[in-house]
Amino acid sequence: MARIIYSVCGEGMGHAVRSRPIIEHLKKKNDVKIFSSSRAYSYLSGKFDDVNEIEGLHINYKKNGIDEVSTLFSNILNFSRLAASFSFISREIKDFKPDIIISDFDIISAYAGLFKSIPTISIGNHHLSNMVKITYPKRYILDYLQLRLVNRLIIPKAGHYLVTSFFHSEPKSSDVHLVAPIIREEVLGLKRAEKDYILVYQTSDSNKKLIEELKKIDQRFIVYGFGIEKKDHNIVFRKFNENRFFGELAGCKALITNGGFTLISEALHLEKPILSIPIKNHFEQILNALYLERLGYGKMSSITSKNQIEEFMGNIENYKRNLRRYEFKDKPDNNSDTFKKLDSVINGIR
Numbered sequence: 475m476a477r478i479i480y481s482v483c484g485e486g487m488g489h490a491v492r493s494r495p496i497i498e499h500l501k502k503k504n505d506v507k508i509f510s511s512s513r514a515y516s517y518l519s520g521k522f523d524d525v526n527e528i529e530g531l532h533i534n535y536k537k538n539g540i541d542e543v544s545t546l547f548s549n550i551l552n553f554s555r556l557a558a559s560f561s562f563i564s565r566e567i568k569d570f571k572p573d574i575i576i577s578d579f580d581i582i583s584a585y586a587g588l589f590k591s592i593p594t595i596s597i598g599n600h601h602l603s604n605m606v607k608i609t610y611p612k613r614y615i616l617d618y619l620q621l622r623l624v625n626r627l628i629i630p631k632a633g634h635y636l637v638t639s640f641f642h643s644e645p646k647s648s649d650v651h652l653v654a655p656i657i658r659e660e661v662l663g664l665k666r667a668e669k670d671y672i673l674v675y676q677t678s679d680s681n682k683k684l685i686e687e688l689k690k691i692d693q694r695f696i697v698y699g700f701g702i703e704k705k706d707h708n709i710v711f712r713k714f715n716e717n718r719f720f721g722e723l724a725g726c727k728a729l730i731t732n733g734g735f736t737l738i739s740e741a742l743h744l745e746k747p748i749l750s751i752p753i754k755n756h757f758e759q760i761l762n763a764l765y766l767e768r769l770g771y772g773k774m775s776s777i778t779s780k781n782q783i784e785e786f787m788g789n790i791e792n793y794k795r796n797l798r799r800y801e802f803k804d805k806p807d808n809n810s811d812t813f814k815k816l817d818s819v820i821n822g823i824r
Contacts, residue, residue, distance in 0.1 A: 476505070476573045477572045479570065481510065487734075497522065504820075640802060689709065
């Protein structure tokens with residue numbers, strides 16, 4: 475049995491959602507202490523009894539893009555709380571004496587592992603940009619370089635990288651392990667259906683133009699991400715409820731979302747065509763959208779417009795045919811294969 479600190483980035487919900495099944499697996503045979511921040515802390519503390527709250531980095535959004543200046547200054551102003559969280563986790567390390575730290579893009583635990591010389595494993599898709607071989611249009615070079623820098627600043631060093639991906643690529647080194655996406659048990663158990671609505675999920679409520687464009691289209695949309703519960707013309711707004719969201723994901727005829735990896739992976743598992751409108755300058759999301767379109771599973775759009783949405787809708791049947799060949803669909807062993815790889819890495823470290 476290993477003593478493990480598992481720490482999760484609080485920005486967005488994807489990190490928390492994929493961490494839950496991993497933590498559930500690890501807890502069966504290990505002593506796991508969980509740390510997280512923001513929305514991830516709220517989610518995980520509802521699933522586990524022993525979640526410790528820390529501070530994390532935050533992203534500010536504006537018009538479906540990253541507000542880089544605001545993000546930078548808000549995190550600088552938050553430095554004292556980040557430092558306090560580092561002190562807190564350092565005390566916990568002294569008492570708990572972990573064998574391993576696992577970080578899902580959490581900066582506090584990553585630096586704690588570095589400074590305390592504790593073996594660290596980094597889990598997540600964020601390392602696709604710098605740990606595996608990828609191709610992308612050169613117009614995204616600045617976004618790519620920015621993400622590489624951010625990755626290096628947040629996870630300065632790890633002994634192993636478990637990189638989740640819905641497409642094949644080649645790791646750049648032997649300490650990088652490409653694994654299948656982690657799918658929640660609830661999603662694995664869903665029965666696919668196709669009703670006459672398109673599901674829409676947004677990371678933030680900053681893309682107001684999307685709502686304006688949806689109202690121009692003769693189609694029913696169910697929209698999550700704006701924190702309201704109401705009907706407006708052809709749009710039904712939902713406050714987030716996990717169980718209701720599962721049902722509406724299983725029943726939708728297609729999905730419109732940003733470029734977040736976890737939801738894209740779960741939608742692909744359910745063979746749902748996807749229109750991805752990635753957050754501007756967010757290369758992690760841009761890369762997911764590029765490969766989604768390249769594989770023929772959906773469409774990437776850098777702008778929010780009625781024409782782009784209708785073009786996507788006109789090709790839904792083509793995307794559905796392509797999704798029949800998606801490698802990771804209908805394979806409940808995908809999670810267990812990833813867990814076996816993680817167990818093997820942990821045993822190798824110990």
